[in-house]
Amino acid sequence: MxxxxxxxxxxxxxxxxxxxxxxxGILSIxxxxxxxxxxxxxxxxxxxxxxxxxxxxxxxxxxxxxIGQYGIWALVSATLTTSAxxxxxxxxxxxxxxxxxxxxxxxxxxxxxxxxxxxxxxxPTVVYGYFALLFVTPILKSIFGDGIQVYNMLSxxxxxGIMILPLISSMSEDALSAVPRSxxxxxxxxxxxxxxxxxxxxxxxxLSGIGAAIIIGVSRAVGETMIVAVAAGSGPNFSFNPLxxxxxxxxxxxxxxxxxxxxxxxxYTSLFAIALMLFLVTxxxxxxxxxxxxxxxxxxx
Amino acid sequence: MSKTVRSFLFVIVAMSLLLAACGAPAATEVPVVEEPAxxxxxxxxxxxxxxxxxxxxxxxxxxxxxxxxxxxxxxxxTVFPLSERMAELFQQEGFAGNVTVDSIGSGGGFERFCxxxxxxIANASRGIKDSEVEACKAIGREPIEIRVGTDALAxxxxxxxxxxxxxxxxxxxKILIGEFTTWNQVDAAYPAEKIEVxxxxxxxxxxxxxxxxxxxxxxxxxxxxxxxxxxxxxxxxLEGAQFSEDDNVLVQGVNGSPYAIGYFGFAYYVENQGxxxxxxxxxxxxxxxxVDAGEYPLARPLFIYSDAKILAEKTQVAAFIYFYLNNxxxxxxxxxxxxxxxxxxxxxxxxxxxxxxx
Numbered sequence: 001m002x003x004x005x006x007x008x009x010x011x012x013x014x015x016x017x018x019x020x021x022x023x024x025g026i027l028s029i030x031x032x033x034x035x036x037x038x039x040x041x042x043x044x045x046x047x048x049x050x051x052x053x054x055x056x057x058x059x060x061x062x063x064x065x066x067i068g069q070y071g072i073w074a075l076v077s078a079t080l081t082t083s084a085x086x087x088x089x090x091x092x093x094x095x096x097x098x099x100x101x102x103x104x105x106x107x108x109x110x111x112x113x114x115x116x117x118x119x120x121x122x123x124p125t126v127v128y129g130y131f132a133l134l135f136v137t138p139i140l141k142s143i144f145g146d147g148i149q150v151y152n153m154l155s156x157x158x159x160x161g162i163m164i165l166p167l168i169s170s171m172s173e174d175a176l177s178a179v180p181r182s183x184x185x186x187x188x189x190x191x192x193x194x195x196x197x198x199x200x201x202x203x204x205x206x207l208s209g210i211g212a213a214i215i216i217g218v219s220r221a222v223g224e225t226m227i228v229a230v231a232a233g234s235g236p237n238f239s240f241n242p243l244x245x246x247x248x249x250x251x252x253x254x255x256x257x258x259x260x261x262x263x264x265x266x267x268y269t270s271l272f273a274i275a276l277m278l279f280l281v282t283x284x285x286x287x288x289x290x291x292x293x294x295x296x297x298x299x300x301x
Numbered sequence: 302m303s304k305t306v307r308s309f310l311f312v313i314v315a316m317s318l319l320l321a322a323c324g325a326p327a328a329t330e331v332p333v334v335e336e337p338a339x340x341x342x343x344x345x346x347x348x349x350x351x352x353x354x355x356x357x358x359x360x361x362x363x364x365x366x367x368x369x370x371x372x373x374x375x376x377x378x379t380v381f382p383l384s385e386r387m388a389e390l391f392q393q394e395g396f397a398g399n400v401t402v403d404s405i406g407s408g409g410g411f412e413r414f415c416x417x418x419x420x421x422i423a424n425a426s427r428g429i430k431d432s433e434v435e436a437c438k439a440i441g442r443e444p445i446e447i448r449v450g451t452d453a454l455a456x457x458x459x460x461x462x463x464x465x466x467x468x469x470x471x472x473x474x475k476i477l478i479g480e481f482t483t484w485n486q487v488d489a490a491y492p493a494e495k496i497e498v499x500x501x502x503x504x505x506x507x508x509x510x511x512x513x514x515x516x517x518x519x520x521x522x523x524x525x526x527x528x529x530x531x532x533x534x535x536x537x538x539l540e541g542a543q544f545s546e547d548d549n550v551l552v553q554g555v556n557g558s559p560y561a562i563g564y565f566g567f568a569y570y571v572e573n574q575g576x577x578x579x580x581x582x583x584x585x586x587x588x589x590x591x592v593d594a595g596e597y598p599l600a601r602p603l604f605i606y607s608d609a610k611i612l613a614e615k616t617q618v619a620a621f622i623y624f625y626l627n628n629x630x631x632x633x634x635x636x637x638x639x640x641x642x643x644x645x646x647x648x649x650x651x652x653x654x655x656x657x658x659x
Contacts, residue, residue, distance in 0.1 A: 066503050067534040133553065141557070149497065150557025151543060234550060235543040245543055255502075255545065258405070 039279060042272035049266060057273070061238035063252070065270045072277060074236040078153060078246035079281075082228055083221040085157025085242060086164060090217060093161075094168030095203075095210070101169070102176040103198045114170075121166035129230030132159035137231065144243060151233035151245035160227050164217040171216065175209025176202055208296040215289030219282050225250040249274050363620035363657075366395030370617040375403035376410020376424030377506045378548050379452055379566030380603050383636050384424055387625045390632070394624070398617055406546045407506025414606065415442065421618045423606040426452060426506035426566065442608040445656050447622065447649040449629050451639040453587035454510065454599035455570035455579045462559040464491050467581035470598060474519025476562065477511070478535040484560060492560075495541070499554040499563035502544040503537060507565055510601050512536060552577070568637025592639045602645070603638065609656040619657050626650055 046052060052070050060071030097117065101110055136155040140148050148154070179202045187197040203210070233245030234255055247255070253271050361367065374384055381404040388400035405413075407425040414423035415437035423429075429444055437444050456473060458465055468476075468487070475481045476496055484491035501508045516532035523531065536542070543554055548565040555563040556576050567587060570579050579587055582598050591597040605622065612619040626649065630640045640646070 062538070064537050067537050069538070137557070146494070146558065146560075150554050150561070233543055234545045235541065237541065245541075258546065 036279070039272055039276045042269055043276040046266070046269035046273040049269070051266070063236040065266045070270070071238070072274070074238040075247060075249045075252055075274060076277070077238050077240055078228075078232065078236075079222055079248040079250070079278075081153050081240050081242055081246070082157045082160060082224075082232060082248055083218060085154060086160035086221040086224075087214070087218055089158055089161025090165045090168050091214060094165050094213075094217070095172055097165075097169045098172035098176055098210075099198050099203070102173050103194065103202065117166045117169055120162065121170075123163075125163065125224065125226040126230065128159050128163050129156075129227040132156055132227060132231035148243040149233075149245045151231065152243055153232050153246055154242035156228045156232035157242060159231065160221050160224055163224070163227065164220050167220060168213045168217045171213030172206070172210045175206035175213065178209065179205045208293045211292040211296060212289050215285055215292070219285050222281055222285070223250060223278065225254050229254040249278050360623065362616060363623045364395075365391050365620060365624060366397070368396070368617040368620045369398055370615055371398045372400045372422065372615075372618050372621045373420045374401065374410075374422040374424055374605070375405055375413050375420045376422075377407040377426040377603070378404040378501065378546055379407075379426040379507055379568070380424035380449070380605065382566075382568045383450060383603065383629070383633060383638060384422075384605070384625075386632055386636050387621075387628065390628060391621055391624050396617070396620075400621065404547065406502065406504030407509065408504040409546070411436075411606075415440065415444070418442065421607060421611050421615060422622070425604045425606060426601060427509050428602070428604065429606060437608070442610065444606045444608060445652050447605050447607070447626070447653060448602055448641045448645045449605055449625065449649070450603040450633045450641050451592055452601050452603050453567045453592045453597050453639065454507065454564060454601060455567045455587055456562065456564045456582060456599070457555055457570055457577045457579055458562050459555055459557070459559050460576050460578050462578070465580055467584045469583050470515055471519060473582065474515045477516045477539065478519050478532065479539050480519070482540075494560040497554070497558055497561040498539055498542040499551040499561060500536065500539075500542055500544055501548065501551065501565060502546050503533070505546055508536075510599075511564060514599065566638070571637035589634075589639060600639075602641065607656075612656050619653075622653055623657075626653060 047054070047057075051068055056070045057072050060069065061073045061077075062069040062071050063074040097113075101113060105113065132155045133151075136158055137148075137150060137152065140152070140155055141150075183201055183205055184197055187201040192201065228248045229251040232251055233247050234251070235245065235247055236252065237244060237246035239246055253274055256267060256271060372388075374388075381402060384402045388402055391400060402424070403410075407423075407427050410420070410423040410425060411429060411433040413420045415433050418440045423444070429446065434444060456468065464484070465487075472481070472487050476487065477498065477500075481487050481496065483493050483495055485493040487496075500511075512532045513527070513529055516536055517527035517529045520528045520531055520535070522528060537544075543551075545551055548569045551563045551565055552569055552573050555561045556573070562580075567579075570577055570587075581587075585591050585596050585598065587597050587599070592600050605625070607618060607622060612622070626646075630646070633640055641649070
């Protein structure tokens with residue numbers, strides 16, 4: 001008697017597609033590993049230089065490799081200050097616009113406002129940089145007078161905040177839309193006002209998504225190069241005063257590699273050490289975001 | 302779609318295809334028509350040199366529209382506007398290739414010319430160092446020095462500043478090593494505001510020149526010689542100073558505050574004369590007369606460097622340098638610098654001719 005073939009039919013087309021997709025997935029891992037390898041290789045040359053010690057790298061606050069000063073904090077402080085200002089601007093505004101667009105806006109208003117917000121996301125960062133230098137800085141000068149320098153961290157931070165506003169806003173809005181209607185309807189049924197529902201029911205429920213949005217915004221701000229290269233300053237300066245000029249990690253890499261460096265000179269290898277630090281900071285932020293998402297998701301679902 | 306809309310669209314598409322088909326041959330015809338127009342114009346403008354030999358025959362092969370290929374130059378931000386102007390004119394005269402000029406500092410330019418061997422011409426606002434000559438020889442290049450002009454290094458402040466008109470070399474040196482941090486230390490009559498310094502970075506020839514001629518003199522001598530290394534360290538470590546190879550960044554910075562001081566090539570000052578003012582050094586203002594008379598203390602030569610082998614292999618580079626020397630004296634004042642002294646200029650012309658006729 002002919003037994004019907006019950007095992008899974010072998011379809012060669014499906015196997016090929018599966019392996020191609022697998023390769024695509026592997027490619028991103030491979031590229032990440034390749035980047036880490038390249039950065040690590042050159043950064044190792046930097047740390048192997050007899051003049052450079054980990055103590056100097058993490059312990060001092062002046063960065064001028066040409067004359068033997070290797071304190072990374074001079075650059076990290078500027079990165080932290082500009083990113084902090086950017087997040088302080090974009091977080092409240094982004095959340096507020098997300099709440100408005102998802103809870104309060106009529107479909108017509110949403111259809112007009114959302115595309116305009118997307119335009120902000122599409123403006124090239126070099127344009128933002130010159131906007132900061134030529135428009136925002138004079139306004140700040142009229143407020144602060146001579147207390148603020150032409151190149152300063154405040155105007156770069158403000159404009160960075162404007163740049164990451166659409167990012168935080170759209171991701172938070174997606175998170176808020178994903179909150180089940182039943183939660184909201186339950187709140188209304190209990191007599192809550194619209195604002196109470198948005199702020200005390202919907203927002204906490206969407207917290208994991210909003211947390212992810214914040215961390216992505218911070219990563220973007222930390223890695224931003226053109227705005228700080230144009231507007232924040234071109235001299236490493238260990239300072240948390242936003243009215244002063246200071247150079248961030250990314251701005252320093254952009255400026256120094258724009259001149260010309262001999263291979264294996266200390267300036268050249270130091271760039272890779274800075275890039276590695278930047279990579280590690282972003283990696284740590286991503287890990288924190290994943291932990292935040294996992295933790296808060298457990299509580300509200 | 303309704304029938305009328307569809308037929309209308311069909312007509313539009315058909316017409317655009319027709320126009321494209323007709324436009325293409327017309328587009329290719331145009332350059333052919335233009336070429337003969339530029340060729341007769343060229344001989345009347347090129348051989349007008351004051352010092353270059355006018356033998357048409359051997360140099361006709363170096364006419365701008367007779368050579369092809371690209372010319373790659375890089376180096377001093379000071380020489381950049383001059384080389385850029387020459388490149389523009391060269392292309393206007395019918396050169397079909399690309400002339401790239403990168404502004405990365407004299408040190409960066411020599412790096413690319415002598416170590417990486419990537420460029421055909423190095424622009425410099427200082428003489429080539431022995432170590433750089435060695436590096437060039439190691440890759441088989443012998444640099445030929447060609448003097449193209451003179452720069453009066455301008456020490457600038459914002460036009461809003463109303464208390465500084467002149468600084469002595471000593472005062473400038475002390476500002477740059479950090480001994481004077483506020484203006485009232487420079488002169489008791491000046492306000493007690495922080496001095497903001499904007500300087501080219503360590504790759505820049507302007508930086509090297511300032512270190513050697515002003516900053517090193519403000520430090521005590523080491524072994525009876527000027528302490529150039531120490532001066533470089535002091536300037537690079539200057540608290541709050543902003544460094545950039547791009548002189549436009551420095552212009553922005555100095556513009557922004559009446560207490561800011563910066564220095565760069567004279568051309569950048571000329572471009573921004575409305576918002577900047579040039580400080581007199583030792584009471585001598587930088588201008589044509591003081592440079593010609595040799596009185597301005599911060600006058601320095603401008604060079605381009607190439608190599609005989611490059612000139613032989615790439616005739617477009619020889620053509621460019623030949624064109625450069627023919628036309629630089631007519632355009633240099635407009636760019637913002639000053640012509641080189643006649644003897645030095647003639648020596649450069651002779652060097653080029655010797656290299657080309659090898």
